Amino acid sequence: MSNPLKGRGALSNPANRFAPTRSDIDPVEDGEMPARITTVQINERPKTIISRNKSPDVPFEQSINPYRGCEHGCIYCFARPSHAYWDLSPGLDFETHIIVKEGAAERLEQELRAKNYRCRPITLGANTDPYQPLEQHRRITRDLLEVLARFRHPFSIITKGALITRDLDLLADMAAxxxxxxxxxxxxxxxxxxxxxxxxxAGPQTRLHAIRALTDAGVPVGVLLAPLIPMINDRELEAMLEASAAAGARCAGYVFIRLPREVEGLFREWLDCHYPERAEHVMSLIQQSRNGAAYDSRFGSRMRGQGLFAEMIAQRFRLASNKFGLRADRRSPLRTDLFCVPPQAGDQLSLL
Structure with a gap:
């Protein structure tokens, strides 16, 4: 079993499921992993920036991900398998080889100006976090928000990054x-x-401070308990909702842990390293809630699970949400009627 690396979630770098060759970290002379792994930035010029979604399990139709991969290194991240499409590993590569979408703001403006574009809210952070550490100096998310603000285009953000408070000026104006x-x-x-x-x-208290800062600025904020993991963090369900409500959150949602493809092996490895005494029990409860498997991709159950344990989680969430005054899974409605394409150089202005 591998030892954990400082500041990294995955303990290994398994080969992706498509490539015939393995992408691995070079070992040092004694055969051990290096103590630290530097983050590598890979620049990409995307051909499109808005993704469309038809899943009945998520509350949005359009999304933007400024980055592929995520330096946060969350071991449970359901997006890890997507790194295999780039000949990279869903393991350590996912959190150390970050693809940066250069020119994302310019591409977004082109798509919003298209004559057949229909305004619907856009979610940033549907796959990987738009406020991961690289955003501090790359500012891809900030540039995207500036475009959305000029077009008066509605958007929502999902993040665990406290860097979001940097953009309070834009967020407060749009929220108004x-x-x-x-x-x-x-x-x-x-x-x-x-x-x-x-x-x-970001640490838990830092996230609570971000909720308070956003709320004080007039930005509607909710909390998403994602994921809830049996025997790891599910005991904190009520405490997290109470703390979030006290910080100013208005609504709440949750996701039962999802372990698609390579994430199952990476998560098992993490359990064996950090919680060996309860690893089998954790996996047993997950499988009981996933129709006997580690993951069930069916719509309607993939976000919540099924069975007695999943039903108990759902009941606890409902009771706690009501107790602390949080609307369950009902986010603030966003306006689409204010969308307006701003004029640009060379446009013919109206005579009226």
Missing amino acids: QQLCSVMISMTTLDPQLKRTLEPRA
């Missing part, structure tokens, strides 16, 4: 026009668990 909402992802109030579960994400 009912064009913006935010969901802050929470997994634990325990800093020690956070350090292994999602090593480079």
Whole structure:
């Protein structure tokens, strides 16, 4: 079994399922992993930037992901398998080889100006976090928000990054026009668990401070308990909802842990390293809630699970949400009627 690397979630770098060759980290002379792995930035010029979604399990039709891969290193991240499409591993590569979408703002403006474009709210952060550490200096998310603001285009953000408070000027102005909402992802109030579960994400108190800052600025904020993991963080469900409500959250949602493709092996490896005494019990409860498997991709159950344990989680969530005054899974409605394509150089202006 591999030893954990400082600041990284995955303990290994398994080969992706498509490539005939393996992408691995070079070992040092004694055969051990290096103590640290530097983040590699890979620049990409995307041909399109808005993704469309028809899943009945998610509350949006359009999304944008400024980055592929995520330096937060959350071991449970359902997006890890997507790195295999880039000849990279869903393991350590996912959190150390980050694809940066250069020119994303320019591409977004082109798509919003298309004559056949129909305005529907856009979600940032549907796959990987738009406020991961690289955003501090790459500012891809900030550039996208500036375009959305000029077009008065509605958007929502899902993040666990406290860097979102940097953009309060834009978010507050858009929220005043009912064009913006935010969901802050929470997994634990325990800093020690956070350090292994999602090593480079903001700490729990920092996220609560972000909820308060957004709320004080007039931005509607909700909390997303994602994921809830049996015998790891599910005992904190009520405490996380109470703390989030006290910080100003208005609504709440949750996701039962999902382990698609390579994530199952990576998560099992993490359990064996950090919680060996309960690893089998954790996996047994997950399988009981996933029709006997580690993952069930069917719509209607993939976000919530099924069976007695999943039903108990759902009941606890409903009771706690009501107790702390949080609307369950009902986010603030966003306006689409204010969308307006701003004039640009060379446009013929109206005579009226």
